[in-house]
């Protein structure tokens with residue numbers, strides 16, 4: 043299988059090349075030329091496998107240059123006791139029609155681990171397949187969780203270095219501390235004086251600078267990304283939707299072939315897009331519900347076909363969704379149109395005017411598969427409190443946004459369809475907001491909130507979060523957004 047850029051369908055590359063490059067030379071994102079399809083027997087067979095086996099089967103369809111043996115080794119190393127439960131991504135059944143797919147049992151307690159524990163292994167294998175000898179240097183712009191997950195994934199992986207930029211005032215105190223205490227000899231963490239979009243734009247500029255690439259090449263380095271635009275990030279996320287479906291079948295609630303909806307708290311549109319790929323492959327998914335917080339640019343896009351980032355930027359208690367440019371949407375637009383020039387036009391308009399409008403046919407094609415909705419911070423906290431009181435289940439702020447949007451849609455439609463909610467973070471990662479939602483009054487900040495939430499709910503915190511307060515802070519630097527490239531140059535001496 044070959045991969046094409048979303049902006050120019052001309053040149054094609056292999057999966058390993060797409061993973062090495064991260065982003066295409068024309069600025070587009072790599073997508074598989076055709077989406078593989080599976081039948082009921084494929085899904086039935088997955089039902090009898092553990093998470094690793096499911097990963098081998100699903101990834102094997104996209105990564106043809108990797109032998110099954112190679113993929114089995116990679117999956118076994120990636121999804122092992124670095125996750126705190128054997129199911130890796132367990133399905134928590136909330137009620138008859140609602141299941142919560144817990145994607146946060148990895149080392150950083152957020153869903154990005156699902157991809158970032160495996161992606162560095164896919165990347166280093168890809169480098170070997172292509173005879174690359176230079177050191178791959180991963181640059182990441184993060185709204186919080188990606189950065190830590192990438193650092194954990196790449197720390198001390200031979201032949202790699204990693205540098206993470208995060209918005210100085212756009213991540214939670216726990217997220218900041220998680221990154222500042224990162225261990226490993228090949229890592230760097232730097233704050234940017236700006237918001238997430240500033241950090242992401244800065245990283246994109248560095249990638250696009252060919253002169254800088256030559257300088258780095260002369261030092262034995264080349265740049266790649268671990269952001270959700272890398273195909274090596276997206277492909278592993280397809281696996282867990284299959285896994286959730288199988289677990290629900292195994293629990294006896296749905297029968298093989300029954301259709302389910304997916305409801306996904308969305309920022310950069312990666313997680314939900316992986317669900318869309320699963321649907322297109324043949325997983326019985328009815329529709330995908332794209333849940334946003336007050337930064338509801340996607341809700342408006344799905345409703346009107348106009349993507350307009352010219353709007354106030356809100357800092358919310360679900361910071362990983364505080365995003366106005368959802369990069370992975372570009373992949374959907376390409377897959378629905380097959381027209382790279384048109385997509386390139388939209389992206390030029392987005393970069394220039396901050397806005398683009400798709401035509402009616404494309405808007406309808408999006409609406410045929412996606413529903414959108416958003417909720418306020420207030421409603422998100424109500425949802426957390428309500429679920430805890432009524433069901434004894436504790437959700438983080440991002441998951442609660444999805445839960446609330448789903449409840450609203452069900453109320454509006456007066457109908458309930460079996461739905462899997464993607465749960466993207468442990469509630470302990472956003473302890474302050476969760477405590478508030480439970481009505482607790484606290485003067486604590488940072489890691490102490492983890493203990494306090496644990497004491498209040500009687501639920502044990504994930505080990506890496508519980509021990510955060512004792513770890514040594516290693517990184518305290520920040521830079522102006524104009525000086526990000528200089529910081530990279532200093533790291534890659």
Ligand SMILES: *Cc1c(COP(=O)(O)O)cnc(C)c1O
Pocket residue numbers: 152153154187188270307308309310311312313314362363440466467
């Ligand atoms: C990254 C993240 C999201 C958003 O996922 P996208 O793939 O960017 O849409 C939601 N919740 C949490 C906790 C995250 O870390």
